[in-house]
Amino acid sequence: MSVLEARDVTKEFREGREAVPVLHGVSLSVAAGEIVALEGPSGSGKTTLLSILGCILTPTSGKVTLAGEAVDPRRPDRLPALRRRAIGFVFQQFNLFPALDATENVEYALNLKGIAGRAAKREAERLIDAVGLAERKNFLPRDLSGGQKQRIAIARALAGDPPVLLADEPTANLDSAVGAQVLEMFRDAAKSGNRALLIVTHDPKVRTIVDRVLSIRDGRILEN
Amino acid sequence: MVNLAWKNLLYDKLRFAITVIGVAFAVTLVFLQVGLFMGLLDNASVTIRHLNADLWVTSKNTPNVDFAHTFPETYVARVRSVPGVARADNLIVWFMTLALPSGSQEGTLMYALEDFTRWGLPWSIESGNLGDLKRGRYFFLDRSAEKRFGKFSVGEYREIAHRRMKIIGSSREALSFSTTPIIFMNYRLAQEINPDELDGNTTYTLVKLAPGADPEAVKHEIRRRLPHNDVYTRDEWAYRSRNYWIESTGLGLNLGMTVLLGCLVGVLIVAQTLYTSTMEHLKEFGTVKAIGGGNLQIYGILGQQATIAAIVGFLVGAAQTWALSPLLAKINLRLILPPGFAGIVFVGTIALCLGAAMISFKKVASIDPALVFRT
Numbered sequence: 001m002s003v004l005e006a007r008d009v010t011k012e013f014r015e016g017r018e019a020v021p022v023l024h025g026v027s028l029s030v031a032a033g034e035i036v037a038l039e040g041p042s043g044s045g046k047t048t049l050l051s052i053l054g055c056i057l058t059p060t061s062g063k064v065t066l067a068g069e070a071v072d073p074r075r076p077d078r079l080p081a082l083r084r085r086a087i088g089f090v091f092q093q094f095n096l097f098p099a100l101d102a103t104e105n106v107e108y109a110l111n112l113k114g115i116a117g118r119a120a121k122r123e124a125e126r127l128i129d130a131v132g133l134a135e136r137k138n139f140l141p142r143d144l145s146g147g148q149k150q151r152i153a154i155a156r157a158l159a160g161d162p163p164v165l166l167a168d169e170p171t172a173n174l175d176s177a178v179g180a181q182v183l184e185m186f187r188d189a190a191k192s193g194n195r196a197l198l199i200v201t202h203d204p205k206v207r208t209i210v211d212r213v214l215s216i217r218d219g220r221i222l223e224n
Numbered sequence: 225m226v227n228l229a230w231k232n233l234l235y236d237k238l239r240f241a242i243t244v245i246g247v248a249f250a251v252t253l254v255f256l257q258v259g260l261f262m263g264l265l266d267n268a269s270v271t272i273r274h275l276n277a278d279l280w281v282t283s284k285n286t287p288n289v290d291f292a293h294t295f296p297e298t299y300v301a302r303v304r305s306v307p308g309v310a311r312a313d314n315l316i317v318w319f320m321t322l323a324l325p326s327g328s329q330e331g332t333l334m335y336a337l338e339d340f341t342r343w344g345l346p347w348s349i350e351s352g353n354l355g356d357l358k359r360g361r362y363f364f365l366d367r368s369a370e371k372r373f374g375k376f377s378v379g380e381y382r383e384i385a386h387r388r389m390k391i392i393g394s395s396r397e398a399l400s401f402s403t404t405p406i407i408f409m410n411y412r413l414a415q416e417i418n419p420d421e422l423d424g425n426t427t428y429t430l431v432k433l434a435p436g437a438d439p440e441a442v443k444h445e446i447r448r449r450l451p452h453n454d455v456y457t458r459d460e461w462a463y464r465s466r467n468y469w470i471e472s473t474g475l476g477l478n479l480g481m482t483v484l485l486g487c488l489v490g491v492l493i494v495a496q497t498l499y500t501s502t503m504e505h506l507k508e509f510g511t512v513k514a515i516g517g518g519n520l521q522i523y524g525i526l527g528q529q530a531t532i533a534a535i536v537g538f539l540v541g542a543a544q545t546w547a548l549s550p551l552l553a554k555i556n557l558r559l560i561l562p563p564g565f566a567g568i569v570f571v572g573t574i575a576l577c578l579g580a581a582m583i584s585f586k587k588v589a590s591i592d593p594a595l596v597f598r599t
Binding site: 047048050051054056057077080081083084085089091092093095097098099100104107108109111112113116117120156168 | 225226228231232234235236507508510511512513514515516517518521594596597
């Protein structure tokens with residue numbers, strides 16, 4: 001069953017008076033427990049598509065469905081709630097909060113999702129433990145290696161148990177050994193948690209864990 | 225709950241310190257300016273507040289207690305006959321010249337009464353007996369005079385209006401707005417040494433009301449009987465005396481400008497540091513949005529940071545002012561800061577800091593959330 005679906009999605013940005021089309025009728029779907037890689041050169045529309053699927057941007061036209069809920073582009077005020085409920089993000093630059101330690105980074109995401117107090121603390125520690133960083137739970141991001149930061153970012157993305165994981169170049173800043181560990185962690189998160197996982201990547205090693213590869217060029221999906 | 229606002233402030237301690245210093249500077253500036261001004265203004269009416277008089281009869285259009293004009297002293301009889309008046313006495317307030325042992329001349333403000341004890345003047349006696357004032361050419365000198373006149377001791381002599389007079393006592397806290405030192409002497413002696421202007425004349429008539437008397441009714445009746453004089457209640461006269469200095473000297477405007485500048489400096493520093501901090505944390509705010517937060521959460525973070533900076537800055541500013549107070553007292557400058565005013569400054573500090581944060585609110589509202597994907 002499809003958890004993440006886009007149908008005939010187009011996106012235009014305005015540059016002055018000119019409309020610049022970035023996506024041209026993109027359709028894709030990712031089922032629960034499925035891992036899909038989205039590959040494409042710079043400027044092909046990968047990040048724009050990821051932003052639309054992640055309810056950060058709204059499409060100019062077309063339909064996006066997330067965990068059974070159609071995204072209404074006329075109600076951007078509802079998008080934060082949908083993001084909280086359905087999506088976990090992992091970014092290339094990790095995007096951890098530098099002032100918060102590892103546990104707090106996860107706990108803050110849980111707080112935003114409505115889980116507070118001891119329950120949030122316990123759940124954050126459980127997730128940190130699940131990514132193998134229990135002994136570093138009180139470390140600030142500046143005291144963690146790139147791989148450790150990305151594992152914390154994965155733990156944060158899993159906070160609140162979202163049905164969809166979206167990852168943007170998650171191995172780009174990691175060496176190959178650490179990248180392989182992180183990819184294993186992604187596979188485990190998708191398969192054992194029955195989550196739909198879409199990974200935007202240039203890294204060929206990502207293909208070792210995915211079920212399907214989609215290519216995007218000039219705003220169009222080429223293969224499916 | 226994880227408090228991202230507080231954690232961010234503590235993480236960037238230097239920036240937080242700069243923000244707090246900015247707010248504290250503004251708060252200290254406002255406290256010092258207003259406190260000193262109120263202390264100075266209090267001098268303008270300190271004798272009025274301490275004198276045990278309910279009503280003051282003055283000559284027409286007397287602007288303040290120091291700048292008195294004369295009227296016939298016999299008017300006191302008309303005042304005493306007004307129903308509701310328990311007692312009425314004449315008071316002379318007059319500028320005199322005092323010669324110092326060095327030979328230099330200084331101005332002094334003389335308060336002269338027949339019976340000082342009855343009217344509670346001076347209210348803080350350091351040494352001497354007020355009853356002795358009528359026994360000869362004697363006077364009391366306030367200790368604050370040492371700043372202008374130099375050290376003095378009871379028993380020493382000074383020349384007032386070319387007459388040698390003995391200091392038989394000293395008081396404290398009797399100050400004038402113009403910082404002219406105050407002396408206290410017998411009413412008849414004051415007339416005797418300045419006969420041209422004061423013989424047969426007074427400058428004020430002090431009125432003590434009988435218990436239960438209606439001040440307005442008595443005031444009205446005195447005005448009817450003395451149409452060429454003015455009559456004020458104690459509060460009205462104190463207000464008029466203080467207000468004279470605010471309006472006639474431009475001090476009020478000056479104070480307003482300084483307070484405004486202080487606030488402006490504080491707001492600019494807070495706005496600038498918060499804005500810079502917001503710009504540096506844009507990606508973090510984008511991440512907050514990406515993981516499910518909205519603008520409200522980010523406004524909350526910025527608002528909280530502004531409020532924390534305001535509260536800590538206020539406390540530091542208030543502590544600085546409190547620490548400076550004894551130092552200022554050593555140079556005869558009094559700080560008067562009523563709790564109500566401190567409350568207004570506290571609320572104002574928070575409001576202005578939140579106002580300063582609004583600039584950052586605007587920036588955050590326009591964040592492109594897709595920046596979280598940028599490297």
